[in-house]
Amino acid sequence: MQAHPMPDFGSFCLLLGLILTVYTFAAGSLALWGASAAGLRIAHRPAALWNRLGETARRAGIASFIAVACAAFALVWAAFTNDFSVEYIRAHSDIALNPAYKFATLWSGQEGSLLLWAGLLSGYGLVLRVRHRVDVRLTAFASTILAAIQIFFLLLLCVGAPPFSIHPGAVPADGAGLNPLLQYPEMVMHPPLLYLGYVGFSVPFAFALGALMMRYPGEKWIHITRRWTMVAWLFLTVGIFMGAHWAYSVLGWGGYWGWDPVENASLMPWLTGTAFLHSVMMQEKRGMMKNWNVWLIFSTFMLTILGTLLTRSGLVSSVHAFAQSNIGAWFYTFIMIVLAVCLFTFFLQRDHLKSENKLESLVSRESSFLFNNLILLAACFTVLWGTLFPVLSEYVQGSKVTMGAPFYNRVNIPIGLFLLFLTGIGPLLAWRSTSLRSIRRNFVLPSIAMAAMAIALMIGGVRPWNDGDDMHATFFSLMAFSLAAGVITAITEEFLRGARVVRTQTGKNLLASAVLLTRRNTRRYGGYIIHFGIVVMFIGIAGGAFNQSREMEMSYGDQLSIGPYRLVCQSITQDSKPEYDTDYALLDVYRGNKYVTQLAPELREYFAGTDHQQQLTMVALHSTAQSDLYVIFEGKNPDTGRPIIKARLNPLIAWIWIGVLIVVAGTFVALVPNLVRTAARQRQEDLVGAGAPVLGAAGVLAKAPHA
């Protein structure tokens, strides 16, 4: 028996959303066909009538957002009111669950996360349809394509995985609760951010497909979708790294990336999306690589769906087993339909995608973008190959194999270093062709920095040939640090060169000039900041070669030394909480003889809920820019009863998270419109900088109109 009518309301909203979306698609398609037929004078009705029909489709699309949002609200309401008559709420919540996690129930399981996907898609659709005046016809195409995608998800929610299905029999007094592993603040944020990224790529996909279908002239569609793509990319980046940080802080194995198929599924669209963000500049600037760009965004979208397929279908073995189900067939069918539509449209309209220009020189920005794309796609292929190889192996050999970290690290680390190398040299090359003088001027300092860093590190003790056990890791770290030094020098040089010119023009100090320079060309300098963030992340990743770990049974007064730290056990304590029993150690941390902090690694045994009874370690972490001291309560020795404490020293790992913050900042900068200078300001600056070299046409004071 139901506690209240909210589940019925939710189901009704989903059905209403589906009907409205079907109308958006059908009426939108008809209106687009009619309008083009009227333009060609082959339709009997006037164009205005088709336009009115198109407008009703747009409004139905907006209304579908309200319906899906109400359905999502109904599910959250059911979680907050402990309505265990809803099977989904029974399986993923309980009375004692913290309210923040009750809200997160929406995406804690299969049906809810699909509802979140549909909700986000309708949210993106809402923004797109409200901003339709940017380009009414192109937006109508994109809106219709988004509606087609939305139909799939709503149909799935109404038929394949209904979130409001009722628990059979009597209503349980309490739910099974949320998996304790997921009861962590980052877990509240990680899935929606990841989904915002996945779903966000639907918009540039819809624009690209629409532009191809209508043979949209020029590159304006790319200009319109640039921000959409960047926002989706940003969300995906933050989502991926939030997941990595969660894995690092919660799972207690000391790492942040396990190359699990579900992790790989999020990385693949990120790689192709990154390739698209780069290669699209070639189309904007030179009218080149049109075929390539269209397929990049098609692939990115299909990879987001493939990721969901891998997550949901159980096609490959994953530690994310909580997400497996039997809705894989839906996604197989959907991917096949999407691929068929993309192929059909492409072959029908491919003459529209001819390049306007050709490459003039091998040593140019264009070729650096080509190689950048090559590397990113090679990395994507490797990840896809590694993810699907167990399935292939089972088909060919009759037995599955494991594709663990050793495979991905051996194959992807050289590719990653090549990418880091290109991150440095790409921006130093000019469009069309780079002169020898320019190469000499731009590459001398970064090369010196690279060599100096390599020598300094070797003098400091980073010598791969001496590290028998970890020769590979040390060598790759040495390469990564040296390349990072070169790239950072190149980026700094670029900023300083531009800032000096602005300083001469405006009389401002160097820092203010650098800020002004960035505001004048946010896309370019935002891009540099993003590159800088990526380099910082590489530094953090390279630090992994020098990880240390130690393990020992400890009791009061025992000491464990690792790196510069000394851990002294003060007590081992037991406690009982409503949801779990806990054992924890209190460890004083000293650096030399100086007290630093106290850490309390913990081992919890959850008993709340029937489905999630399990032991869980709570990592104790002391993080600095230099290294993380990572302490785990591993359990008790059954023979002695003494707790086993494992300490890890992970150098430079904080720089990964700092790098992500820099990437986020850089993306925000790149999203801000450029500033342009007024005529009066230009005159004033020209007076100040009379005789100084001229930077360019862009300037300050007024905001540029932006598509």
Next chain:
Amino acid sequence: MRKAVANPVFWAKTLQCALLSLVVVAMLGAGESRFDHLGHELMCSCGCGQILLECNHVSCPDSPVMIRELHAQLASGASDKAILNWFVAKYGPTILAAPIRGGFDDAAWIVPFTVFVLATAGTFAIVWMWKRRYRTMVAAPALAGAAAQLTPEESALRERIRRETEY
């Protein structure tokens, strides 16, 4: 030097050398301690998805047993391959952290590098072809007017994009 930098062959050879040195370095590693090396080639069998020597699964019933077995196998003087085969025979092929049994397993390693090498060669070929076409276009100015066919509105947009993507 000027000629060399402008010559695609020079860049192709430079890239070849860089790739070759990476491969050579990647192949070096014979000096790793056997326990550490083999412990990182095996997965823990408890289902946690961790490398054997990195498994921190609380009270893991399997990893201590496997580590003892690994020590015993090393003490018996068996070769690396024999030890890995012993584990495969006992736990199945999924116990290996990466496919290293030979035969079809080799495809896992060969295919990514082959695709990468082919894609690199393909990219060089495309660049070379485009460059050649550009020279042909420059030689025949009548064919080089694609950009001139743009409308004023498109030209203005292209100019704005040029400014915004300027490096």
